[in-house]
Amino acid sequence: MITQLHIQNIAVIQKAEIEFGPGFNILTGETGAGKSIVIDAIDAVLGGRSSREIVRSGADKAIVSATFTDVDVRQWLEENEIEADDELILQRRIGADGKSTCRVCGMPVTVQQLRSLGSLLLDIHGQNDGRQLLDEAKHREYLDRFMDRPELAAAFSAAYDKYRSIRREMDRLSMDEYEKERLTARLTAEIEELEAAKLRPGEEAELESRCAMMKNAGKLTEALEGAYGALYDADENAIGLVADAEHYTALAAAVAPELADAAKSIAEARFLLVDAAERINDLRAGMDFSEEEYDRMETRLSLLRRLQRKYAADEAGLLECLDERRRQLSEIASSGDLLMQLEKDLKKAERDVLAAGAALSEGRRAAAQQLAVRVVDELKYLNMPSVKFVAELAPIAEKPGFNAYGCDEVRFLMSANAGEAPGRISRIASGGELSRIMLAMKSVFAEHDAVGSMVFDEIDTGVSGIAAQRVGEKMAALSRHRQLICITHLPQIAAMADTHFRISKAESDGRTYTCVAPLDGSGRVEELARLLGGDSVTETTRLAAREQLAAAEKFKQG
Numbered sequence: 001m002i003t004q005l006h007i008q009n010i011a012v013i014q015k016a017e018i019e020f021g022p023g024f025n026i027l028t029g030e031t032g033a034g035k036s037i038v039i040d041a042i043d044a045v046l047g048g049r050s051s052r053e054i055v056r057s058g059a060d061k062a063i064v065s066a067t068f069t070d071v072d073v074r075q076w077l078e079e080n081e082i083e084a085d086d087e088l089i090l091q092r093r094i095g096a097d098g099k100s101t102c103r104v105c106g107m108p109v110t111v112q113q114l115r116s117l118g119s120l121l122l123d124i125h126g127q128n129d130g131r132q133l134l135d136e137a138k139h140r141e142y143l144d145r146f147m148d149r150p151e152l153a154a155a156f157s158a159a160y161d162k163y164r165s166i167r168r169e170m171d172r173l174s175m176d177e178y179e180k181e182r183l184t185a186r187l188t189a190e191i192e193e194l195e196a197a198k199l200r201p202g203e204e205a206e207l208e209s210r211c212a213m214m215k216n217a218g219k220l221t222e223a224l225e226g227a228y229g230a231l232y233d234a235d236e237n238a239i240g241l242v243a244d245a246e247h248y249t250a251l252a253a254a255v256a257p258e259l260a261d262a263a264k265s266i267a268e269a270r271f272l273l274v275d276a277a278e279r280i281n282d283l284r285a286g287m288d289f290s291e292e293e294y295d296r297m298e299t300r301l302s303l304l305r306r307l308q309r310k311y312a313a314d315e316a317g318l319l320e321c322l323d324e325r326r327r328q329l330s331e332i333a334s335s336g337d338l339l340m341q342l343e344k345d346l347k348k349a350e351r352d353v354l355a356a357g358a359a360l361s362e363g364r365r366a367a368a369q370q371l372a373v374r375v376v377d378e379l380k381y382l383n384m385p386s387v388k389f390v391a392e393l394a395p396i397a398e399k400p401g402f403n404a405y406g407c408d409e410v411r412f413l414m415s416a417n418a419g420e421a422p423g424r425i426s427r428i429a430s431g432g433e434l435s436r437i438m439l440a441m442k443s444v445f446a447e448h449d450a451v452g453s454m455v456f457d458e459i460d461t462g463v464s465g466i467a468a469q470r471v472g473e474k475m476a477a478l479s480r481h482r483q484l485i486c487i488t489h490l491p492q493i494a495a496m497a498d499t500h501f502r503i504s505k506a507e508s509d510g511r512t513y514t515c516v517a518p519l520d521g522s523g524r525v526e527e528l529a530r531l532l533g534g535d536s537v538t539e540t541t542r543l544a545a546r547e548q549l550a551a552a553e554k555f556k557q558g
Helices: 035-045 074-079 111-121 129-134 136-147 150-173 177-196 203-215 217-233 238-255 257-285 291-311 315-333 335-381 431-448 465-478 521-533 539-557
Strands: 002-010 013-019 024-028 061-069 087-095 100-104 107-109 122-125 388-395 408-415 453-457 483-487 499-508 511-518
Touching (some): 013 035, 013 511, 024 035, 035 087, 035 122, 035 453, 074 111, 087 111, 136 431, 177 315, 291 315, 315 335, 335 408, 335 465, 431 465, 465 483, 521 539
Parallel strands (some): 122 453, 453 483
């Protein structure tokens, strides 16, 4: 759960330290006092989107940090090579220039890493989340989340991916006769051009070296003559002098054995000098260059470089281009046979997809019935006694009868009143009903959700009276198994709090400041009296607040 939240320079909040407790945490305050800013700060520190507009005017940066305890994120920490003690500390700094930095336990991380960790720690239900129920494209996601059968989805995805792979290959090979002739002609011409070049690995380097020698033939010949003469051809040459030294050292070694190694070294040196002289002489003998040979090499190099430019490849790449074009030409020649085989493969892949889709549909139908029962039970408790809720599955009408998500179209239908047939939620549900449906689904999904903390930003929209009382009771019951943080304007919900904060706004020196303060028993009475009576806080409203708190405590104890 989240235990501490530090906010600095976020909108109208200059600085706030909030210590959340286990169970049900409530934030109340006047409209515009800054309640939703606290939720924005939590979202930011969990990797949500942020911009420089969130930074308090005049500040160079905003800082949010959150401390979590009793969370199991060991796998994430290991994968991201971060060590944590008993506390997990997240921090985000957002500069006035819009740039942000993120840290987990002091280690820098990316926003994406922070977001992936945040999804394991806390679930935020915003004011507009209930509107997602109006988007029927989301209904399948809700049902699959409740079904919680990842193996069915994985089997279908594997079959579908294979089907799509075969389909893409068929699309690639399928072409009209004109396109086939055009491509065949191009590939044939390119193959002939590359084959005619008689490409050979290493040839370009050899030609460049030979051309460089020819360009510097005069200087090279002079150097070779000088080197060969010094080693062997001069009257007093190095090899002759070394041979004399070898002879005399050998004579001396016969009398002084300690010179044997020296004699051996001189002999080895003579052999090395003779070998060097022979290699110099061989190169010197091959220095018979001609203008014709130079022109041939230049022409050959020009051809190789033109081909490299044309095919955007180096010398080795040109050989690969040749092999690839041969393969493509062979593929076109046999494309008819390949397409026939792929059509057979596609039919089998389609059968596999439909089989996996049928298993997925069966799981969805069973889950749909369970979800409907569970949601109806929750909604009846939330003062919708005549509600009907249906998770309707219909086969996909368009060929081939499936898409990337299965063979079903999923749509939630409901009826809020007795005697009315279930219809689309977008056409039937009011704002208050949407809020309660979302709360009901959150309550049901919570059983499958490992996230230990949930945030509700004004879940009470459009709710009042007995319905508000039931919403408060439902959230109090939900908070027995996980931590809840909730912004509300309703005393029926606020009375259920285990920890209660009041958010207020004040002005000083022409600036607006928001304060977040925990409330004790008497403070809660005053706050509930304000929620009940507005500006008219009297002993009567205080008495009503005490009665509401007592009733809430009795419910929680029960």
